[in-house]
Amino acid sequence: xxxxxxxxxxxxxxxxxxxxxxxxxxxxxxxxxxxxxxxxxxxxxxxxxxxxxxxxxxxxxxxxxxxxxxxxxxxxxxxxxxxxxxxxxxxxxxxxxxxxxxxxxxxxxxxxxxxxxxxxxxxxxxxxxxxxxxxxxxxxxxxxxxxxxxxxxxxxxxxxxxxxxxxxxxxxxxxxxxxxxxxxxxxxxxxxxxxxxxxxxxxxxxxxxxxxxxxxxxxxxxx
Numbered sequence: 001x002x003x004x005x006x007x008x009x010x011x012x013x014x015x016x017x018x019x020x021x022x023x024x025x026x027x028x029x030x031x032x033x034x035x036x037x038x039x040x041x042x043x044x045x046x047x048x049x050x051x052x053x054x055x056x057x058x059x060x061x062x063x064x065x066x067x068x069x070x071x072x073x074x075x076x077x078x079x080x081x082x083x084x085x086x087x088x089x090x091x092x093x094x095x096x097x098x099x100x101x102x103x104x105x106x107x108x109x110x111x112x113x114x115x116x117x118x119x120x121x122x123x124x125x126x127x128x129x130x131x132x133x134x135x136x137x138x139x140x141x142x143x144x145x146x147x148x149x150x151x152x153x154x155x156x157x158x159x160x161x162x163x164x165x166x167x168x169x170x171x172x173x174x175x176x177x178x179x180x181x182x183x184x185x186x187x188x189x190x191x192x193x194x195x196x197x198x199x200x201x202x203x204x205x206x207x208x209x210x211x212x213x214x215x216x217x218x219x220x221x222x223x
Contacts (some may be wrong), residue, residue, distance in 0.1 A: 018111055022091075022120045025109055029087055032064035033204055034121050036140050037131030037161075038071025041100075047131050047162060051076035052083075053197040054129055054161070059086025061205060066091060066125060068117075069110075073131045075102040082106070091117050122147060127157040128213065129202045132165040145190050155205050158191040166193055 035055060041048050055065045055077045065081035067074040069090025081088035082104035090105035094112050101108050111117035121128075122144065130141045141160070146151045160166045170193070177183045192203055 005029050015113055015116060018113060018116045019119075022109060022111070022116065023123075025107060026089070026120060026124045029064045029089060029107070029124060029128050030062070031208055032066050032087075032089065032124055033129060034060050034066040034125040034129045034140075035073065035077035035129045035131065036068065036133060036137050037077075038133035038137060039068075039070045039072035039074060039078075040134070041072045041132070043076075048073060048076045050130075050161065050197050052080035054200050055080025055086075055088075056084050057197055057201050058204060059084035061201065062086070063126075063204065063208075064089055066121065068093065068136075069101045069105060069108060070099045071102060075104065078102055078104040091120055093117055105190065118143065122153060125156070127159065127207060129159045129161055129200055131161045141191075145187070148190050149187055155190070159200055159208050160191055160193045161195075161200070161205060163193050163195050 010162070022146035035051055037047065037051060043049070051073045059081045065077050066089040067076070067077040069092035074090070078088045078090055079102070087107070088105050090101055092099055092101045092108060092110040093114060094110055101110070109120070109124040111120075115197060116139070121140065126145055128140070132135060141158070144153075144158050148155050148158070170188075173183065173188065178185070178188065194200055194203075
């Protein structure tokens with residue numbers, strides 16, 4: 001029992017160390033956009049190429065790019081930023097089958113705890129661009145909606161990329177969750193759906209201009 005207590009106590013210190021490292025490293029990166037998506041999509045995927053283009057476009061407008069630091073869409077995002085000499089950030093996660101950080105990162109952090117990593121994404125992003133992905137991508141998408149809906153964070157842009165991928169999910173939300181009253185029509189306005197890289201930039205830039213005009217809105221509620 002004593003060993004268990006000691007282990008639990010040290011876990012708290014490890015969590016604290018990850019929080020401090022993340023905050024000290026990311027606190028001055030400036031306006032940043034997180035790009036999410038599957039680790040399994042390769043360079044041959046149109047989504048990979050579009051993620052690179054989105055990151056390149058945003059980097060030209062001086063936004064830092066944050067990804068999960070691994071392969072697939074994450075790599076594409078970091079590569080796009082890196083190619084424009086924009087700030088490319090990777091928030092890697094230690095997994096049983098080790099995730100190898102992609103090489104296109106100016107700032108690379110590795111987290112042991114998913115919840116600390118997720119906090120860093122939401123704390124230092126002023127927008128999410130969510131490409132097709134699996135459970136992890138869906139988790140980041142729905143958590144951002146939950147935090148916005150419950151007013152734990154400001155309503156920043158959440159952009160779903162690829163209507164052909166996302167429409168089935170949105171139809172289910174309307175047909176099931178909305179129809180029986182689990183969500184409202186207003187909840188369905190918490191995100192955008194786009195199909196081209198060129199549609200992403202205006203949404204992010206408009207929101208950035210809004211924050212510059214109303215700087216008080218740049219303060220999150222509780223994160």
